[in-house]
Amino acid sequence: MLDGTEARHLGSLSRDLVIDQETVREAHPYSLWDRVLGGVTQRYLCADDLYMQQTQWKTIEQGIQGLREMAVAEIVFSDDINTRNPNLVPCTPVMWRKLVQLGPQE
DSSP states (O other): OBOHHHHHHTOOSSSOHHHHHHHHHOOSOBOHHHHHHHHHHHHOSSHHHHHTTOOOOOSHHHHHHHHHHHHHHHHHTOSOTTOOOGGGSOOOHHHHHHHHHHSOOO
């Protein structure tokens, strides 16, 4: 758990001013994960904005990383506050479609 002062001492974590400002804004103690998720929520208006940031993947590892990033987008824009772990987010049809579209053409 970090308060705002402790979070400020970490410096820029995201390389994005809006996310970093939101990460240190609250004085109350929150986990770093919750602080970053709050920043991402303020920075991006919808999950599609996050999906637009993704690039083509060529290896299985890159594809898995892409799925994790999509899971974070699902967490940020989900109404279910109990799902906070990207490894436990079910893969939605939209996530599968994006994964296939960004993958190798072969």
